[in-house]
Amino acid sequence: MALSLLPQPKSVKVLVGHFDFKEVDTVFLARRASPRAKQAALLLCEELKRTYHLDYEIKPSSTVKDPQGCLITHHSREGIFVRTALAKPHAYELLAAGHALTVSAVDDEGLVCALQTVRQLLQEGTRIPALKIEDWPTVPFRVLHVDLKGLTPDLPSLREIVERAAFHKYSALLVEYEDRFPYACLPELRGPNALTPETLEEFVAYAERNGLETIPLVQTLGHLEFLLRHPKYRELAEVPEIPQQISTTHPKALKLLKEMVKEILEAHPNSRYIHLGADEAWQLGKSAESRAAVEKAGSKEAHFIDHVTKFVRQVKLREKTPLIWDDMLREAPPEVLKRLPKTCGLVYWRYDADGGQYKPEMLPQLGKYLHGGYKVFGACAIRGAEQFFGNIPNYRKRMDNVDWWVEACETQGRLAGLIATSWSRFNSNLTPCDPMPAAWPSILYGAERMWTGLGSSRESFERRLLVGFYGLRADAQEVALAHYGVGDHHAKEAVEVFGRAKRSARRNRDVLELLELLGSLEVLNERRKEETERLAAILPKLEAGTADPSAVNKLRAELPQAFREVERLEKELSRALSKRFHKQEVDEFILDRLLLCTRFLEYLQLLTQRS
Secondary structure: OOOOOOOOOOOOEEEEEEEEEEHOOEEEEOOOOOHHHHHHHHHHHHHHHHHHOOOEHHHHHOOOOOOOEEEEEEEOOOOOOOOOOOOOOOOOEEEEEOOOOEEEEOOOHHHHHHHHHHHHHHHHOOOEEEHHHHOOOOOOOEEEEHHHHHEEHHHHHHHHHHHHHOOOOOOEEEEEOHHHHOOOOOOOOOOOOOOOHHHHHHHHHHHHOOEEEEEOOHHHHHOOHHHHHHHHHHEEEEEOOOOOOOOOOOOOHHHHHHHHHHHHHHHHHOOOEEOOOOOOOOOOOHHHHHHHHHHHOOOOOHHHHHHHHHHHHHHHHOOOOOEEEOHHHHOOHHHHHOOOOOOOOEEEEOOOHHHHOOOOHHHOOOHHHOOOOOOOOEEEEOOOOOOOOOOOOOOOHHHHHHHHHHHHHHHOOOOOOEEEEEEEOOOOOOOOOOOOHHHHHHHHHHHEEEEEEEOHHHHHHHHHHHHHHOOOOOOHHHHHHHHHHHOOOOHHHHHHHHHHHHHHHHOOOOHHHHHHHHHHHHHHHHHHEEEEEEHOOOOOHHHOOOOOOOHHHHHHHHHHHHHHHHHHHHHHHHHHHHHOEHHHHHHHHHHHHHHHHHHHHHHHHHHHHHH
C-alpha cells in the first residue's frame, strides 16, 4: 500500500507486517488528557464508526502516562507506551505494528495532528502497513483564510471547509465575515447566506471541535464597501462618492466600529487573535477633517496608527492579540512605526509568484517590522489573486507564491505563522472571484508546504493529490497537468481530462466536475475572443447589409449551436454552484461571466437577420 498522506510527514519508515483496525477496539488516553486530546480521539472513533462500522471505546489508561499520548489496541491489554524524544513544537511520533498503534506528541496540537494522520491512513481501508512516522510542522501556525463576501458557502459547505482544513493540518481559519456576520448594530445588513447568531455559534463550535482556532476579521478602516455603499451610512465615508474607506474623524463612525469589534469579540470567546483589517486605506487624508488630523499627527502613517490603536487597545482589554494588514505601514519610518503598540501583530502580504524562488529583497519591510519588536505573520495567496473576474486559480502561480513564502519562513525563522489568503471578491462591489471548491488543489498545496517545508517535490504532491484527495490512480498524471493547463491557455485539453477523470474519482468528484465546467467557461471565453477577431474584418459589411452571402449563411448556421452551448453551460454551472452557494450569488456569477457572450451572439443574430 503506497502512502498518500497530505501533507507528507517528515519521516516515514515502513516496517514488516501490518496493523488492522478491525483487530483492535480501544483508544487509550492518559487520565490527564486534555479536552482537546479527548475530542481528537472522539473524531477518530466517529470516523471508524461512520466509514467501517467499527465500535471503538475511549478509556483512561494506566500505561499512557503522557497527557499528549494515545494507545490504540485491545481493551484487554494496553501494551507498551514509549514517550517520544522529539522536542520541536507540535511534533509527534506514530508507531503502528502488530496489535498496537501508539502516538506520542510534544503538545496537544501535535497529538491532534497525529490523529489526523491516522484518519488519513484509514482512507484506503482498515489494514495499514506497519510503520513509524516522526513528524512536525515547518511553519508552526498555519492559517486558511475563508472569505465570506463572495459566493458565500452555506452551512454544510462551511462544515466541509472546516473538516478538510483540519484533516490536512491547518491550525486555524481566518474568517472574513463582512455582512455575513449577524451584527445587532447593523440589523438591516444581511448578505446572501448570512449567518444567524445560532448558525454562527454552531460554525465556531464546529471548528473548535475539529481542532481549529477561528480568527475573525473585521474591517476598521478600508474595505468597508459592504457598509458604506448603503445610503444610510454614506455620510460615514471619508469620501462619500467613493464608499470604500470609513472616516477616521466622524464620531458616529468610531462609535459604530467599536460596537462591531465588540460583537465580533463576544462571538469568538476562545479565539486568541482578532484581525482588524485596515488595508488599502486609499482615501486617508482626503477630507478636510482628515487632512487636519494627518497634519496634527505628522504624517498619514502616524494618523493611521493613531486610528487603529483605538481598536488595538479595545482588543487587548479582552486579552486577545490584534492583527492588521501591513501595507499602510510600508512607508512608515521606524520612529513613526514605534507609535503602534507592540501588542499588535502585522500580517505582511505579497502575492507575486516570482518563480517560487525567495529572495530577501522581496520582503523589504520585514527587517523593519521584526527589529521593531512586532509579531509578524506572512500572507501568500492560494486563490483570487490574478484578476477580480477569474474563474479558476492559476495553480502554478499560486503554488510558486506559497513556495517562496515557506522558504522565507524557513530562512528568516522569526515569522509567527503563515496565512493562505483565499479571496472571494476584491471588494463587495465587484463580481465574485473563482469559486472556493476550485481552489482545493492550491489550498492543499498550501497545507503541504507549510507543514512539510521544501523537502518534498511538487511531483510528489501531485501524486498524493491524485490518490489521497481524488481517489485516482497515482499514474493519472494527465489530471495533475490539467490543473495547470485549465487556467493557462490549455483549457480545452484540461476539460477533456477532467471529464474522463471524474468518472474514475472515488473522492471529491464534485471538484473535478466543477473544474470541468469552469474550464468550459474558459474555453467559451477564448472562443469568443477568436470569433471577435475573425468577424472584425466583415463586421462593417455585416452592419451595412453588404457582406458576402456565403459568409452570412455560414455565420447564421453556427449561431444556434453557440446559443445552445451557452445555455447548457449556464444550466450546468447553476446546478453545480447552487449545491453550495446562495442562488442570488450564483446568478450574479453566471451573469457576469456569460452576459457579454450572450449579447455578442444576439447582436450577430440581429445582423444576420438583416442580411
